[in-house]
């Protein structure tokens with residue numbers, strides 16, 4: 433995902449949707465970092481680097497990878513990576 437670089441999954445950060453992906457509503461789906469790869473559900477994977485994160489956000493890759501219809505809120509993932517994100 434993101435930069436499409438190849439890497440072992442153990443080197444990647446897993447990101448999951450905090451609430452059920454098929455929940456309808458106007459509020460965005462909050463994404464959470466899952467560095468321990470333990471949270472249930474569908475995950476999106478990216479390199480734990482700011483540039484990879486920004487690329488994924490620009491490409492709306494999280495919504496695609498997690499099959500989300502709603503908008504996503506990536507602020508928790510941004511904080512985890514130490515990225516300034518509006």
Ligand SMILES: [Zn+2]
Nearest residue numbers: 434435479484
């Ligand atoms: Zn990457």
